[in-house]
């Protein structure tokens with residue numbers, strides 16, 4: 001699915017108004033109706049609702065929602081933040097429609113705060129939407145601070161007031177902290193960035209019927225991978241397949257005390273469908289791996305028992321994943337440098353292999369094209385240097401991916417898959433229960449398995465990250481987010497594939 005900037009969304013709104021055609025006031029009514037339909041499913045009519053509206057179209061939505069909720073027998077109080085004499089046309093029309101039914105309280109200055117609200121009130125924030133063009137200050141900021149201080153559950157219309165849809169906010173910006181956001185037609189880029197979590201809450205998207213043709217034609221480099229998008233990436237496995245078709249995968253992983261990382265990545269590789277899975281590990285891990293995973297073929301190399309210090313010729317493998325638990329011994333580094341120089345097919349580079357690459361940046365020029373890096377934020381900064389915020393992190397990842405013709409998987413909530421062609425694909429699966437040791441090792445195994453099955457790097461990264469998160473969600477359902485482990489996730493991979501197959 002595509003993601004658009006606020007400016008592009010405005011253009012899509014305009015196009016829809018002209019070409020559907022539909023009057024802009026009717027499009028607003030459609031948006032308000034979509035919000036209301038969602039709201040009545042989630043919040044009972046027994047709780048009083050207080051709606052805070054600005055004077056732009058976001059406020060217009062709020063006024064229409066007030067009217068529609070009242071028709072559904074909600075007790076509604078409506079407030080308008082009056083900053084100027086005249087609001088947008090559709091705001092004014094909706095104000096008139098509402099005032100025919102009920103009174104609207106105008107809020108013009110700080111002395112009117114705090115306003116009295118019932119203890120069990122639900123708040124709806126319709127102060128500013130995607131038209132926000134500067135940080136909120138003065139009276140609007142005081143009003144937002146008041147709303148946040150009430151600690152009452154708040155739902156944002158389209159986007160939390162004060163949050164920019166597609167550019168960074170300053171650290172001191174005043175922004176509504178909703179428990180949920182109901183957004184029109186598309187999630188905003190801001191929703192997918194980890195630093196904004198408290199300004200988004202759970203987010204939902206309602207279809208308001210923007211013109212499908214123009215959505216298709218409007219170009220963007222931002223996407224998100226939902227079930228439909230992931231389903232389209234999955235290759236069918238036929239009755240005539242045999243293990244040779246599904247590729248030979250190799251994991252180079254583990255060091256003394258971290259053989260578990262090698263086991264987890266190899267286990268995930270098996271579960272993600274590699275035809276043959278091999279592991280190159282230090283000697284100390286030999287029995288552990290053979291016992292834990294009888295399906296895996298195990299190689300050890302080098303004279304040091306505790307680390308991988310030598311790579312034998314590895315031409316027989318279709319895909320190699322390197323890094324989990326590997327350690328950063330200089331002998332391992334030397335061997336990895338040699339491997340990178342020799343390899344021609346894309347590799348998966350994780351954990352200590354990323355750290356070693358960060359310390360040996362000359363390797364980057366020799367890296368097989370379309371290799372996949374899977375850094376968490378700290379590892380990414382080791383690779384490119386410090387970054388100031390989520391937007392800068394994405395920009396640097398795009399630059400890096402383009403320069404070295406690789407894929408960067410920026411791990412986190414909404415893991416971002418950044419491609420060499422400048423595209424960024426945010427993942428939609430996964431949960432905080434996955435923020436645990438071993439989770440990344442599992443991802444490396446999955447990605448290596450998909451590369452071995454001849455998925456190209458971009459597809460492997462998008463699909464693998466999606467499946468990893470989906471398996472994590474299933475593990476959370478069975479074990480709970482607190483107790484779930486990386487092994488639980490790996491054991492759900494089969495169900496994650498099945499679920500996707502039937503999506």
Ligand SMILES: NC(=O)C1=CN([C@@H]2O[C@H](COP(=O)(O)OP(=O)(O)OC[C@H]3O[C@@H](n4cnc5c(N)ncnc54)[C@H](O)[C@@H]3O)[C@@H](O)[C@H]2O)[C@@H](O)CC1
Pocket residue numbers: 010013014024027028031054055056057058059061088127128129130131132133134135136137140157158159184208
């Ligand atoms: N355009 C359309 O057809 C539709 C728009 N919709 C709604 O319209 C919203 C966008 O509406 P608008 O473009 O009118 O913008 P907003 O309602 O977000 O508000 C913009 C107004 O606030 C002012 N403003 C911006 N930043 C400010 C700040 N920091 N302090 C004080 N004033 C500030 C602007 O100058 C402008 O007057 C969307 O978020 C959505 O809720 C929906 O009704 C769906 C259809």
Ligand SMILES: [K+]
Pocket residue numbers: 058125126127128129156157158159160161
């Ligand atoms: K809002």
